[in-house]
Amino acid sequence: MVVRCQFADNATKIALKEWAPAVKALSNGDQTVLLRKGGIKDPTFKTKAPSFVLFPTTFHTDASLLKPEYQSKYQADCEIDPRGQEYLEFDCVAEVTGQFKTTDPKILTALDPLHIYGPDFLEARLRWKPTQPLTVLELRAYKLTKPLVVAAREKFWGCFSWIDLDDDGTREFSSDFPREGKSFKDLVNQGHMTPALDDDRFVEKQRLCREGLSQLKELETL
Numbered sequence: 001m002v003v004r005c006q007f008a009d010n011a012t013k014i015a016l017k018e019w020a021p022a023v024k025a026l027s028n029g030d031q032t033v034l035l036r037k038g039g040i041k042d043p044t045f046k047t048k049a050p051s052f053v054l055f056p057t058t059f060h061t062d063a064s065l066l067k068p069e070y071q072s073k074y075q076a077d078c079e080i081d082p083r084g085q086e087y088l089e090f091d092c093v094a095e096v097t098g099q100f101k102t103t104d105p106k107i108l109t110a111l112d113p114l115h116i117y118g119p120d121f122l123e124a125r126l127r128w129k130p131t132q133p134l135t136v137l138e139l140r141a142y143k144l145t146k147p148l149v150v151a152a153r154e155k156f157w158g159c160f161s162w163i164d165l166d167d168d169g170t171r172e173f174s175s176d177f178p179r180e181g182k183s184f185k186d187l188v189n190q191g192h193m194t195p196a197l198d199d200d201r202f203v204e205k206q207r208l209c210r211e212g213l214s215q216l217k218e219l220e221t222l
Helices: 020-028 068-078 119-127 184-189 199-213
Strands: 014-019 033-036 051-057 087-102 134-151 162-164 193-195
Touching: 014 020, 020 051, 020 068, 020 087, 020 134, 033 119, 087 199, 134 199, 184 193
Parallel strands: 014 051
Antiparallel strands: 014 162, 033 134, 051 087, 087 134, 134 193
16 A cells, blocks of 8 residues: 655645544544535535645534544534634645545445544435435545634635635745645655654555445445
């Protein structure tokens, strides 16, 4: 299994909205996959970039939607509500290391070691837009040494998956964060970010992901 080392040119230009506890779990190394369908305003879910910012959002304030062993750890993240803030801080970026689609309901148990979601959350996500397959994103997450600061705008809020953070020049960066031409490995070596999991631990997570996916009768690798 090979850990990808992509160039991070677009990692801070595009943001994927995801439930705040899952974003924190990715940045902590407790989670390495997202299970997605499009939002109300998305016809389907499509990945817009190989690397991106993770945008924590409010989905539900009840930590019972998480596995019991994670409920107290991520209760505070369940209560995060970014609306009303003048500026938003993002401290986690991710690169896509695998992408798959399936309609097999066994996906809910096949990837159980790789996420913090409880069964009620997963079943609700599987039932959402039932004619659409579920997209599995395997992600390697990185914690930024200095957060990305963005002026909040009304267009950020709504039931859609992706946000362009660079469409009108309103981004505000840590002054030493490179805009382009650097790989994730370079950015780690230069102290701009830290991987949530080291190479050996992430490769083991990749192995578990593919082992779980091999149990499914229907699977498309993207």
